[in-house]
Amino acid sequence: MFKRISLFIFVNILVLITITTITTLLGVESYIGGGGYGSLLSFSVIAGFAGSFISLLMSRKMAKWVMGVQLIDEHSPRGDHERFVLEETYRLAHTAGLKGMPQVGIYHSQEVNAFATGPSKKRSLVAVSSGMLERMDRKAISGVIAHEIAHIKNGDMVTTTLLQGMINTFVIFFSRIASKIVSSFVREEVAGIVYFVSSIVFEILFGILSSPIIFWHSRKREFKADKLAADLGGKANMIHALESLRHTTNLVDDSQKSIAAFKISGKGKFSRLFSTHPPLEKRIEHLKSL
Numbered sequence: 001m002f003k004r005i006s007l008f009i010f011v012n013i014l015v016l017i018t019i020t021t022i023t024t025l026l027g028v029e030s031y032i033g034g035g036g037y038g039s040l041l042s043f044s045v046i047a048g049f050a051g052s053f054i055s056l057l058m059s060r061k062m063a064k065w066v067m068g069v070q071l072i073d074e075h076s077p078r079g080d081h082e083r084f085v086l087e088e089t090y091r092l093a094h095t096a097g098l099k100g101m102p103q104v105g106i107y108h109s110q111e112v113n114a115f116a117t118g119p120s121k122k123r124s125l126v127a128v129s130s131g132m133l134e135r136m137d138r139k140a141i142s143g144v145i146a147h148e149i150a151h152i153k154n155g156d157m158v159t160t161t162l163l164q165g166m167i168n169t170f171v172i173f174f175s176r177i178a179s180k181i182v183s184s185f186v187r188e189e190v191a192g193i194v195y196f197v198s199s200i201v202f203e204i205l206f207g208i209l210s211s212p213i214i215f216w217h218s219r220k221r222e223f224k225a226d227k228l229a230a231d232l233g234g235k236a237n238m239i240h241a242l243e244s245l246r247h248t249t250n251l252v253d254d255s256q257k258s259i260a261a262f263k264i265s266g267k268g269k270f271s272r273l274f275s276t277h278p279p280l281e282k283r284i285e286h287l288k289s290l
Contacts, residue, residue: 073104
């Protein structure tokens with residue numbers, strides 16, 4: 001579940017750096033920058049939102065590639081687990097009123113996890129881990145799938161894209177200002193190179209520093225998705241799914257240190273700042289209070 005946002009942010013930073021690097025090498029930024037801060041802000045808006053929307057368009061393909069998702073459909077050979085996931089996803093998507101059925105897939109991992117992504121409600125993907133199928137009963141799996149369908153129904157990836165576009169705008173704008181200041185302290189013959197390199201460094205730094213805003217937004221969205229999932233698949237199933245997750249939070253893949261901080265964890269305030277999900281206890285209490 002954490003992968004939906006953290007993968008998007010990672011791809012977004014790469015796309016953002018690619019766009020601004022190409023435009024800088026082509027002299028586009030220098031030309032636009034001749035108009036002062038107003039022109040720089042215009043360039044930042046265009047490049048920032050372009051990077052965000054390109055990341056959105058790539059999200060489904062990137063998720064399948066990075067996570068090694070194997071798609072399943074009505075025509076592919078499948079066992080009882082795969083058949084249940086496919087039929088339950090289609091059932092809940094139909095209940096949610098989605099006009100297009102999402103792609104359904106399984107990725108091999110011992111962690112108990114699932115995620116949804118895609119550029120639109122008609123072009124979405126729901127993927128579950130093999131570890132979840134092995135360790136969760138069908139009521140819990142149904143609750144997890146309902147939660148992911150709720151993210152698609154709510155259009156969470158689009159709203160995240162718009163927010164990321166705004167953040168990108170400020171990241172580009174202030175990284176260029178900071179780079180200009182840094183390059184003013186070196187000799188004129190190397191100022192251009194220093195400006196170019198420092199702008200990339202500042203983009204990465206400011207992009208990481210601003211990521212808690214996206215994570216805060218994601219945590220707020222989780223409560224809304226939980227509520228809609230309870231409406232779609234039953235409140236009892238959703239609570240049971242969250243209760244099951246509480247007993248499997250130790251089964252996470254921490255081999256990728258760069259994204260370990262994005263996983264479900266209650267180890268201190270710093271890790272919670274970079275968490276895409278609220279504590280499971282709070283989510284369960286919120287559902288019970290509905």
